[in-house]
Amino acid sequence: MIAPFSGFGLGLRPVHYPDFLEREVPVDFVEVISENFMVEGGRPLHVLDRVRQRFPVILHGVSMSVGAADGAAPPYLKRLRALADRVEPLWVSDHLCWTGTGGFNSHDLLPLPYTEEALELVSTNIDRAQEALGRPMLIENPSSYVTFHSSEMTEWEFLAELCRRSGCYLLLDVNNIFVSGSNHGFDPASYLDGVPFDRVRQIHLAGHSQGRTMLIDTHDHPVPDPVWALYEEACRRAGPVATMIERDDDIPPLDVLLDELDIARARSEAA
Amino acid sequence: MMLRALQHEFCAYLLDRPSRIGEQALGDMDVYHHAYRAQLLHCLQDTFEKTWSWLGDEAFEAAARAHIEANPPISWTLNVYGLGFDRTLAGLHPEDPEIAELSWLEWHLRRAFDGPDADPLDTATLGAIDWDGAVLYPVPTLTLGAITSNCAAIWTALAEGNTPPPAERLPSPGAIRVWKQALSPKFRSVDAAEERALRRLLAGAGFAAICADLADEQEIGRILGLWLQDGLIAEISEDHLPMSR
Numbered sequence: 001m002i003a004p005f006s007g008f009g010l011g012l013r014p015v016h017y018p019d020f021l022e023r024e025v026p027v028d029f030v031e032v033i034s035e036n037f038m039v040e041g042g043r044p045l046h047v048l049d050r051v052r053q054r055f056p057v058i059l060h061g062v063s064m065s066v067g068a069a070d071g072a073a074p075p076y077l078k079r080l081r082a083l084a085d086r087v088e089p090l091w092v093s094d095h096l097c098w099t100g101t102g103g104f105n106s107h108d109l110l111p112l113p114y115t116e117e118a119l120e121l122v123s124t125n126i127d128r129a130q131e132a133l134g135r136p137m138l139i140e141n142p143s144s145y146v147t148f149h150s151s152e153m154t155e156w157e158f159l160a161e162l163c164r165r166s167g168c169y170l171l172l173d174v175n176n177i178f179v180s181g182s183n184h185g186f187d188p189a190s191y192l193d194g195v196p197f198d199r200v201r202q203i204h205l206a207g208h209s210q211g212r213t214m215l216i217d218t219h220d221h222p223v224p225d226p227v228w229a230l231y232e233e234a235c236r237r238a239g240p241v242a243t244m245i246e247r248d249d250d251i252p253p254l255d256v257l258l259d260e261l262d263i264a265r266a267r268s269e270a271a
Numbered sequence: 272m273m274l275r276a277l278q279h280e281f282c283a284y285l286l287d288r289p290s291r292i293g294e295q296a297l298g299d300m301d302v303y304h305h306a307y308r309a310q311l312l313h314c315l316q317d318t319f320e321k322t323w324s325w326l327g328d329e330a331f332e333a334a335a336r337a338h339i340e341a342n343p344p345i346s347w348t349l350n351v352y353g354l355g356f357d358r359t360l361a362g363l364h365p366e367d368p369e370i371a372e373l374s375w376l377e378w379h380l381r382r383a384f385d386g387p388d389a390d391p392l393d394t395a396t397l398g399a400i401d402w403d404g405a406v407l408y409p410v411p412t413l414t415l416g417a418i419t420s421n422c423a424a425i426w427t428a429l430a431e432g433n434t435p436p437p438a439e440r441l442p443s444p445g446a447i448r449v450w451k452q453a454l455s456p457k458f459r460s461v462d463a464a465e466e467r468a469l470r471r472l473l474a475g476a477g478f479a480a481i482c483a484d485l486a487d488e489q490e491i492g493r494i495l496g497l498w499l500q501d502g503l504i505a506e507i508s509e510d511h512l513p514m515s516r
Binding site: 046065073150212214 | 274275277279295299343344345346347384388451454
């Protein structure tokens with residue numbers, strides 16, 4: 001069981017380490033990319049230990065590959081467990097995706113066909129991961145650039161059933177809903193209609209870019225108006241929920257992100 | 272198509288191998304094809320920033336793309352993707368050894384950065400030691416590489432924002448050691464005597480065996496003093512007999 005936790009946070013990125021270590025930062029939590037700290041030693045872990053003394057931390061991964069036919073690798077889970085035991089995070093999250101198979105790892109978040117076969121596999125993989133980690137997980141809806149002819153259900157139906165079967169919770173990325181909705185032609189409101197909001201424990205906000213043929217989830221722009229509107233709609237359904245802004249490229253000074261986080265606070269309250 | 276087969280076809284597409292994923296997917300597979308390579312290129316640019324600066328955009332990107340096509344990632348962590356990039360560069364630029372050696376240096380500095388921590392031996396607490404039976408244990412990030420160029424001077428100039436010197440061959444082959452001291456990765460060029468001693472140390476030889484290769488006690492004292500001063504030694508044990516070498 002993951003108890004609800006509401007508040008507003010930011011991703012901890014190296015360019016902002018001095019801010020988080022040396023000044024007052026008005027956030028309720030920080031989120032870190034798990035893999036950046038699944039190392040043997042050195043400055044990254046040293047920084048994380050110090051940040052943890054000041055803020056609750058969320059571990060957000062990109063490499064668990066819960067959708068891979070091969071399943072998540074036990075050595076990966078063992079290392080993530082060690083990090084979780086060290087950090088005592090609010091929760092551990094990763095994406096509804098796979099990253100590779102047959103020993104190859106693309107280091108990208110690759111899309112799944114939404115089939116009963118995939119649902120059973122992902123559910124089993126999450127069961128194993130939660131067992132190995134000793135805690136329930138949050139799974140994030142991905143942004144995607146292809147769909148598969150073989151899909152038998154929508155992404156939101158897949159996620160809802162995944163929560164039911166595995167007991168996992170949801171990290172709802174409203175930018176990803178907007179990006180995938182635009183790319184695949186579904187209505188984001190229909191997506192929200194299908195989300196089991198009692199399982200949502202966190203919301204991600206981010207910006208995106210226009211690619212050659214599709215919107216790309218680049219995390220290199222401020223949150224745009226249509227994503228803010230979708231966030232308000234999600235907040236109306238979720239109630240108070242942990243919210244954070246992801247920025248991974250063209251990262252501005254921390255104060256710029258803190259101003260953007262104030263917009264999230266206001267939008268959440270208005271909802 | 273079953274999931275395992277679909278994922279196999281998807282990966283084949285990413286790797287530019289024959290693939291039937293186009294029959295299964297609706298949308299823009301090019302986004303994934305591009306993102307895969309862009310991510311790995313960015314990883315190499317980040318890890319080998321000074322080699323990139325030394326080579327220039329065009330030559331670095333050509334080398335990175337050759338490396339990416341020949342070395343699909345197999346680890347869950349991008350941290351190790353730069354392993355072997357120095358060999359790719361050595362193959363592409365055999366007449367310019369400073370390129371591969373500069374990348375070797377950058378790679379090992381990066382590995383030391385988040386490598387295992389170890390407190391260096393506190394010499395103030397060092398009591399009387401039976402040196403004949405002593406074994407010195409280095410900090411786990413210590414590594415030694417052979418060099419033939421002035422790659423260290425090039426790295427230093429680039430790190431300090433200065434114009435790097437022209438590439439030069441050393442008068443005779445040398446060596447460089449890399450390690451982590453107080454959370455900071457470090458390197459130092461070493462002379463022939465220290466190189467021999469370090470090779471023995473890293474091979475697990477006892478102190479007596481290390482000394483057997485050195486000219487005199489003064490040389491031994493100089494090298495041991497350097498190692499202790501630089502925080503290279505984590506432990507000195509008298510519990511084990513030196514390994515026979």
